[in-house]
Amino acid sequence: MTETEMFNAWWVGEDDTHIRPTSTAELGEGDTLVRVEFSGINYKDGLALSRRPGVLRTLPLIPGIDLVGMVRSSTQERWSVGERVLINGAGLGETHNGGLAQFARVNGDDLVRVPETLSNFRAAAIGTAGFTAMLSVLALEDRGITASSGPVLVTGASGGVGSIAVALLAGLGYEVVASTGRIAEQGNFLRHLGASALLDRAELSEPGKPLQKQSYAAVVDSVGSHTLVNALARLDYGGVATSCGLAQGIDLPGTVMPFILRGVSLTGINSVYAPSALRERAWQRLARDLDIGLLDSLTSSIALDEAGTAAEQILAGKLRGRTVVDVDA
Ligand code: NDP
Numbered sequence: 001m002t003e004t005e006m007f008n009a010w011w012v013g014e015d016d017t018h019i020r021p022t023s024t025a026e027l028g029e030g031d032t033l034v035r036v037e038f039s040g041i042n043y044k045d046g047l048a049l050s051r052r053p054g055v056l057r058t059l060p061l062i063p064g065i066d067l068v069g070m071v072r073s074s075t076q077e078r079w080s081v082g083e084r085v086l087i088n089g090a091g092l093g094e095t096h097n098g099g100l101a102q103f104a105r106v107n108g109d110d111l112v113r114v115p116e117t118l119s120n121f122r123a124a125a126i127g128t129a130g131f132t133a134m135l136s137v138l139a140l141e142d143r144g145i146t147a148s149s150g151p152v153l154v155t156g157a158s159g160g161v162g163s164i165a166v167a168l169l170a171g172l173g174y175e176v177v178a179s180t181g182r183i184a185e186q187g188n189f190l191r192h193l194g195a196s197a198l199l200d201r202a203e204l205s206e207p208g209k210p211l212q213k214q215s216y217a218a219v220v221d222s223v224g225s226h227t228l229v230n231a232l233a234r235l236d237y238g239g240v241a242t243s244c245g246l247a248q249g250i251d252l253p254g255t256v257m258p259f260i261l262r263g264v265s266l267t268g269i270n271s272v273y274a275p276s277a278l279r280e281r282a283w284q285r286l287a288r289d290l291d292i293g294l295l296d297s298l299t300s301s302i303a304l305d306e307a308g309t310a311a312e313q314i315l316a317g318k319l320r321g322r323t324v325v326d327v328d329a
Contacts, residue, residue, distance in 0.1 A: 074108050122295060
């Protein structure tokens, strides 16, 4: 790609956030130019578009931690023009220009081929949230948790990570308990995704006893704070919890009792710096294990200029499941 092209992109600057016509010459470093088709709204995108701290490491920057599109040009032999590719994290929309735009220039090492059986739209519907849900499931499997181990608690269940975790685990035969603050509004949706029981998140969100009734073989947590501490206190002997998020808070106000008296483990999940072999493994499993009908039922689609509104909604806990951004709409 030698010619310069003009396209639309969101920009977060020192003083405001806006969409403006942008030139490919402004995209920065990278050996591969991608024509983006879809991005998405993750919690981090909500923070970035709202100019909250913690995501953007430099300004001005095009936000968007996800992209799915086609290779327009690459100096890497591994990538041919027209190949369908995706990126989740890897600094996209944090340290370098991201996916909420019609073009992105990236490091080809960060790209993953879109699995053949998934459309680009569905790959974006999965996005970082679904990738992280799969990393959480793999972490449980790698630590010996199986469908016969016992029920698995999923917190933040109506959100992006949570809803895909519910669908994945239920599809794999696990008994899933979905914790949500929106039982009245989203209870039927969560049961449709495969949850066999619902738990009001208020039961987990306040300080609790260091050890509680053993109830779950595992926990997939995207909430943190008291919720994760109470979930740890309810794990069975030898149970496993994964921690990826902080929707309630970054604190972990607990005790060592579940670790030393019940031998439970807590394992961290980081999607941003996942090595490429793990990315490939997770995406192959997503293509194999995630029910496409359920994925479609938890996905909404918006136009590029609606991303700002969706950002406010995700921070207010009002989005359900996954929101894809069609950057051409
Ligand atoms: P969403 O906003 O889609 O989901 C978060 C869910 O958490 C909400 O839908 C809500 O579920 C619940 N929630 C919100 N506020 C609170 C609260 N105060 N107390 C308890 N529960 C709450 O976000 P994502 O799914 O995109 O991300 C979830 C978290 O995971 C975020 O913190 C995000 O930064 C993190 N994350 C981390 C990654 C990593 O690599 N470590 C990758 C992806 C995400 P409900 O209404 O059902 O209660």
